[in-house]
Amino acid sequence: MGSPLTLFQKVWNEHLVTQQPDAPGILFIDLHLVHEVTSPQAFTSLRARGLVVRRPDRTIATVDHGVPTLPSKDGTVEGRLAWADELCRKQIAQLEENAKTFGIRAYGPSSTNNGIVHVIAPEMGLTQPGMTIVCGDSHTSTHGAFGALAFGIGTSEVEHVLATQCLLQHQPKTMEVRIEGKLAKGVTAKDIILALIAKIGVSGGIGYVLEYCGSAIRALSMEERMTICNMSIEAGARAGMIAPDEVTYDYIKGREYAPKGAEWDKALAYWKTLPTDDGAAYDHSVTLDASSLEPMITFGTNPGMGIPVSGKIPTAAAFTDESQKAGLEKSLAYMGLDAGSSLLGHPINVVFIGSCTNGRLSDLQEAASIMRGRKVADGVRALVVPGSQQVKRQAEAEGLDIIFKNAGAEWREAGCSMCIAMNGDQIAPGEYAVSTSNRNFEGRQGKGGRTLLASPLTAAAAAVTGCVTDVRTMLES
Amino acid sequence: MEPIKTITSRAISLPMDDIDTDQIIPARFLKVTDKAGLAANLFSDWRYNADGSPKPEFLLNQSAAQGAHILFTGNNFGCGSSREHAPWALTGFGFNAVVALSFGDIFRNNSLKNGLLPIQVDAATHQRLKDLLDEVPRSEWNIDLEAQTLNTPDGESVHFEIDAFSKTCLVQGSDELGYLISFADQVKEYEVSHHKGVTT
Numbered sequence A: 001m002g003s004p005l006t007l008f009q010k011v012w013n014e015h016l017v018t019q020q021p022d023a024p025g026i027l028f029i030d031l032h033l034v035h036e037v038t039s040p041q042a043f044t045s046l047r048a049r050g051l052v053v054r055r056p057d058r059t060i061a062t063v064d065h066g067v068p069t070l071p072s073k074d075g076t077v078e079g080r081l082a083w084a085d086e087l088c089r090k091q092i093a094q095l096e097e098n099a100k101t102f103g104i105r106a107y108g109p110s111s112t113n114n115g116i117v118h119v120i121a122p123e124m125g126l127t128q129p130g131m132t133i134v135c136g137d138s139h140t141s142t143h144g145a146f147g148a149l150a151f152g153i154g155t156s157e158v159e160h161v162l163a164t165q166c167l168l169q170h171q172p173k174t175m176e177v178r179i180e181g182k183l184a185k186g187v188t189a190k191d192i193i194l195a196l197i198a199k200i201g202v203s204g205g206i207g208y209v210l211e212y213c214g215s216a217i218r219a220l221s222m223e224e225r226m227t228i229c230n231m232s233i234e235a236g237a238r239a240g241m242i243a244p245d246e247v248t249y250d251y252i253k254g255r256e257y258a259p260k261g262a263e264w265d266k267a268l269a270y271w272k273t274l275p276t277d278d279g280a281a282y283d284h285s286v287t288l289d290a291s292s293l294e295p296m297i298t299f300g301t302n303p304g305m306g307i308p309v310s311g312k313i314p315t316a317a318a319f320t321d322e323s324q325k326a327g328l329e330k331s332l333a334y335m336g337l338d339a340g341s342s343l344l345g346h347p348i349n350v351v352f353i354g355s356c357t358n359g360r361l362s363d364l365q366e367a368a369s370i371m372r373g374r375k376v377a378d379g380v381r382a383l384v385v386p387g388s389q390q391v392k393r394q395a396e397a398e399g400l401d402i403i404f405k406n407a408g409a410e411w412r413e414a415g416c417s418m419c420i421a422m423n424g425d426q427i428a429p430g431e432y433a434v435s436t437s438n439r440n441f442e443g444r445q446g447k448g449g450r451t452l453l454a455s456p457l458t459a460a461a462a463a464v465t466g467c468v469t470d471v472r473t474m475l476e477s
Numbered sequence B: 001m002e003p004i005k006t007i008t009s010r011a012i013s014l015p016m017d018d019i020d021t022d023q024i025i026p027a028r029f030l031k032v033t034d035k036a037g038l039a040a041n042l043f044s045d046w047r048y049n050a051d052g053s054p055k056p057e058f059l060l061n062q063s064a065a066q067g068a069h070i071l072f073t074g075n076n077f078g079c080g081s082s083r084e085h086a087p088w089a090l091t092g093f094g095f096n097a098v099v100a101l102s103f104g105d106i107f108r109n110n111s112l113k114n115g116l117l118p119i120q121v122d123a124a125t126h127q128r129l130k131d132l133l134d135e136v137p138r139s140e141w142n143i144d145l146e147a148q149t150l151n152t153p154d155g156e157s158v159h160f161e162i163d164a165f166s167k168t169c170l171v172q173g174s175d176e177l178g179y180l181i182s183f184a185d186q187v188k189e190y191e192v193s194h195h196k197g198v199t200t
């Protein structure tokens, strides 16, 4: 027996093609996901060098960032593009053309299976334990929920992977994130990750792969685990991982690209070897007590600026570091909020429920549980955007769309939408949005817009009350 | 990529922490299919008024920024999105080096591939450099990549770390894809012999 290894080390070792002295390792990539925004320059460069895509069978493309989420005017799926601006349309067309030229499977605008890249790969069974997965998108960390090593890359690296199916990587460090205890009612996976980032900060994870473990993580569904791993990047981490278990295997089994028959047995036997061995060492460890958490909400302009919903916005006195004080001041000036005040009751203008963080079926079910039989408050615009076409169909099969529409919310087509505000879905300058997405950076949801990040439950509660609300007061006991 | 051996330029200071790539280049400018023209929108929302006129108080609109190749900033520069448009916009504006307390991982990787040198310094050095720029706002610095030193006019010479491979690529102006392609045979061998079954 060798020395005990972490989940990360096992996946890393398995994929290391070679490690030359004084050079980064060459890591083989099992699955490369591509979308329209970060790939065009990579394909252009491939063409210029006369290169081909080495493994089109391991490359999957979708359109998500710039796709309109307004329903098609003529009833066809392509008809949605009528709403797109010229540049988005061109980017989407270019992705389709590149996919065709290079022989890549693409879930283009006319596919009934398109959606946010990090939503569709797991739901089709493409994301599997022990894989290396990359995409020109920082939230690729989502796929780590399956025990895959998954991380975002830039466009040059997209080109590297297209051409060689490999990536140059320095081995990151490992951080154990142990989360024990039972979540209270109304507290969700989103609150766990917002609380963690508030604790370790937006640069706390730089250089690390986080491994989430402990009883609170084991109790989560796959969709909840994806919410956690999704926001690992918001702590600055390279990736987030969760060891696969029965919950993982049950989720994957039977999905379109899941292994079948004897292949399944073989895969399962391998997956079961992946969890971190007893006694394996991490470079760093942090803990979080899940049972003490409240619903979280952010007040500032980075995802680490979060507080329990019943808490108060910190004052400069809470920081010793001058640049942190300056950062707080700058953020609050942008947000139009006061240090030391409470957010409860603060009026809001927009609610966005969706994104690769919280745009899956269970997220929509939670939001619907609050909106059922209630109305979106006067003057509030609520947007519900499923993460994929498949999520949309599932939600409609359960009648969730009717609940949202009856409440006065907009039920949209799938896409990134107001998470990144590239497709026309955006908030106006000065407006406050409670959003289930992952970034509250200045202008992220529209120039001058102010984002408060929260869970689908908290967002839905804000939609119906018109202000920041502690959702626990609205839950049936 | 142009080889980089030394950079001599005035340094300009944007000393905030956690400047994310959404500030460096907002998402609405990512609808392009090439790399050109992004510099015009570098820090767009901090740089321009709603009517498109430049905000005179913002650093990049001041004369000191014109022709500057070194940007000094705070902790966790380039956090957030993986958009390589961020280093494209920075190099398009003329920057060849960013000096910070730390960098977002993906931004650092992207920078190294685009002739933008990310120089990480410790807290004490960072404070000294910040003080220097407060006192002498247009201070001219010299970066010697081969020697891995950042030299300031007051005689300070700061050593910085960079991994050997990235350094060679930058100094030679070579790109990493050529290196990767040279391992094609090993990759083929790996695909055949090592890899656990994966269905896609």
Ligand code: SF4
Binding pocket: A064, A065, A116, A117, A118, A137, A139, A355, A356, A357, A415, A416, A419, A420, A437, A438
């Ligand atoms: S939903 Fe938001 S974070 Fe996720 S991939 Fe789309 S733009 Fe990025």
